[in-house]
Amino acid sequence: MNTPVSPHHLAALGVVIVAAGRGERLGADRPKAFVELGGRTLLEHAVGTVVSLDRPGQLVLVVPEGRAAEALEIADAALPAERSWQISVVNGGRERHESVRNGLDALRDGIETVLVHDAARPLTPAEVFERVAEEVQRTGDGIIPAMPVVDTLKRVDIAGRVRSTADRRILAAVQTPQGFPFEVLAAAHESAQAREEAVAPSNDAPTDDAEVVQRFGGTVRTVPGDARAHKVTTPVDLLMLQGLLLADEAEARTPAPDAHAVPAPSVATDRDGFEADAAPVDDESAEAESAEAEGANAGSADTDSPSADSSGSVDVESAVPGIDSDGAEADGTDTDGTDADSAAAAAPEADDPTRPVAILLPPAPEYVPPMPLDGPADSATAEALEHDEPEEELDEFERLLRGLD
Numbered sequence: 177m178n179t180p181v182s183p184h185h186l187a188a189l190g191v192v193i194v195a196a197g198r199g200e201r202l203g204a205d206r207p208k209a210f211v212e213l214g215g216r217t218l219l220e221h222a223v224g225t226v227v228s229l230d231r232p233g234q235l236v237l238v239v240p241e242g243r244a245a246e247a248l249e250i251a252d253a254a255l256p257a258e259r260s261w262q263i264s265v266v267n268g269g270r271e272r273h274e275s276v277r278n279g280l281d282a283l284r285d286g287i288e289t290v291l292v293h294d295a296a297r298p299l300t301p302a303e304v305f306e307r308v309a310e311e312v313q314r315t316g317d318g319i320i321p322a323m324p325v326v327d328t329l330k331r332v333d334i335a336g337r338v339r340s341t342a343d344r345r346i347l348a349a350v351q352t353p354q355g356f357p358f359e360v361l362a363a364a365h366e367s368a369q370a371r372e373e374a375v376a377p378s379n380d381a382p383t384d385d386a387e388v389v390q391r392f393g394g395t396v397r398t399v400p401g402d403a404r405a406h407k408v409t410t411p412v413d414l415l416m417l418q419g420l421l422l423a424d425e426a427e428a429r430t431p432a433p434d435a436h437a438v439p440a441p442s443v444a445t446d447r448d449g450f451e452a453d454a455a456p457v458d459d460e461s462a463e464a465e466s467a468e469a470e471g472a473n474a475g476s477a478d479t480d481s482p483s484a485d486s487s488g489s490v491d492v493e494s495a496v497p498g499i500d501s502d503g504a505e506a507d508g509t510d511t512d513g514t515d516a517d518s519a520a521a522a523a524p525e526a527d528d529p530t531r532p533v534a535i536l537l538p539p540a541p542e543y544v545p546p547m548p549l550d551g552p553a554d555s556a557t558a559e560a561l562e563h564d565e566p567e568e569e570l571d572e573f574e575r576l577l578r579g580l581d
C-alpha cells in the first residue's frame with residue numbers, strides 16, 4: 177500500500193546498481209563486481225560515487241546470492257555521515273534485466289526518478305549521474321549517456337564473410353547510468369515480464385533498460401557519455417581503467433602552475449568524445465534538439481578534472497589470474513605509477529617563467545555529429561542511407577543465417 181510521502185521524499189533519487197553478473201568474460205575467481213581495481217572492488221567504486229551525489233536518495237545494490245552481507249559492509253563503509261542515502265541490498269536474477277527488476281521492486285514509494293547503473297562501469301564520474309538525472313527531470317523522457325562509435329562496423333555472416341558496412345554516423349555506443357521516470361521504467365519492466373511469461377523464452381532479451389522502455393513505447397534520448405564510464409568486460413578493460421587511475425595519481429602529484437607559468441590550454445581532451453555542443457542522436461527537429469543538447473551539456477559535458485575517487489595501487493594481477501601487470505607499461509605508463517609526460521611536466525625549472533608546467537596536448541579530434549536530425553543534408557548521403565535501411569538489412573542477415581542466400 178502506498179504511504180504518504182513528504183515533498184522531500186518526492187525529490188529523492190532512486191539508484192539501482194546491478195552487480196549480480198558472473199563476469200564470465202572477465203574470467204576472475206569471483207563475481208566481477210567484487211574484483212578489485214586500485215585496491216577497491218568495482219562495487220565500492222560505484223557505490224562511492226553514488227553516495228557522493230549531493231542529493232537525498234535510495235540506493236539499491238543487486239548482488240549475487242551469498243554476497244549481501246559483503247555488499248552491505250561496502251555500502252556502510254562508503255556512506256559519509258552527512259549524506260542522506262538509504263541503502264538496501266537484494267539478490268540478482270539470471271539475466272541483467274531480471275536483476276534490474278529485483279532492484280526496482282526494492283525502491284520505496286516516492287521515488288520519481290531512477291537511474292540504473294552497472295557496477296561494471298566503476299569509474300563513471302558523478303557528473304554523468306547528475307547530467308542524466310537532471311535531463312530526466314527536465315524532459316520526462318528516458319535518458320542514456322552515449323559515445324560516438326570510433327571503429328568501422330561490419331555486418332559479417334556466420335562464415336566470417338563481410339557483407340556490408342554499417343553507417344556509424346547514425347550509431348552510438350551507450351553507457352550507464354540510464355535514467356527514467358520511475359513509473360515508466362517500472363511499468364516497462366512489468367510489461368516485459370508479462371510478455372516473457374506469456375511466450376516461450378526467446379533469445380532477444382533486452383541488453384539495457386533503454387531497450388525495455390522503447391519496447392514499451394517510451395521515448396529515450398541521449399546525453400554525452402564519458403570515456404571514464406568504460407565497462408569492464410574482459411581483462412584488458414581492467415588494465416585500461418588501471419591506466420586511468422594511475423594518470424589521476426600522477427596528475428594529483430603535479431604541482432599547481434605558478435603565477436609566472438605559461439597557461440595550459442583550458443581544454444586538452446574531451447572525455448565524452450563529442451563536440452561540446454554536439455546534438456544527440458534522434459529523429460526530431462534539428463533546431464529543438466540542438467537547443468536541448470546545449471542545455472544538457474551546459475557546464476557538465478567537458479569533464480577533464482581529475483577524479484575525486486582516485487586511489488592507491490592497482491591489484492589487477494592478484495584479482496584476475498592471467499593478467500600481466502606490465503600492461504600498464506605497454507600503455508605508456510611508468511612502473512612507478514607516474515605518467516612519463518606528467519612527471520616531466522611536474523618538474524619545471526622554477527626560475528624559468530616561460531617553461532610550461534603542463535604538457536600541451538593536441539586538441540581532441542573534432543567529432544562530426546550524426547546526420548542532421550531531420551535527415552541527411554546531401555543527396556549522396558541520402559542515397560547511401562536508402563541502401564542501408566536497417567530493417568531490410570536485418571532481413572537479409574537473417575536469410576544469410578538460415579542459409580537462404
Ligand SMILES: Nc1ccn([C@@H]2O[C@H](COP(=O)(O)OP(=O)(O)OP(=O)(O)O)[C@@H](O)[C@H]2O)c(=O)n1
Nearest residue numbers: 194195196197198199200201270271275295296
Ligand atoms: N544476471 C545479471 C547479469 C548482469 N548483471 C550486471 O549487469 C552489469 C552489466 O553486465 P555484464 O557486464 O554483462 O556482466 P556479467 O553478466 O557479469 O558479464 P558476463 O556476461 O561476462 O558474465 C554488470 O554490472 C553485472 O553485474 C546483473 O546484475 N545480473
Ligand SMILES: C[C@](O)(CO)[C@H](O)COP(=O)(O)O
Nearest residue numbers: 272294350351352383384407
Ligand atoms: C547496459 C549496458 O552496459 C549498456 O551498454 C550493456 O548493454 C550491458 O551489456 P552486457 O552484455 O550485459 O555487458
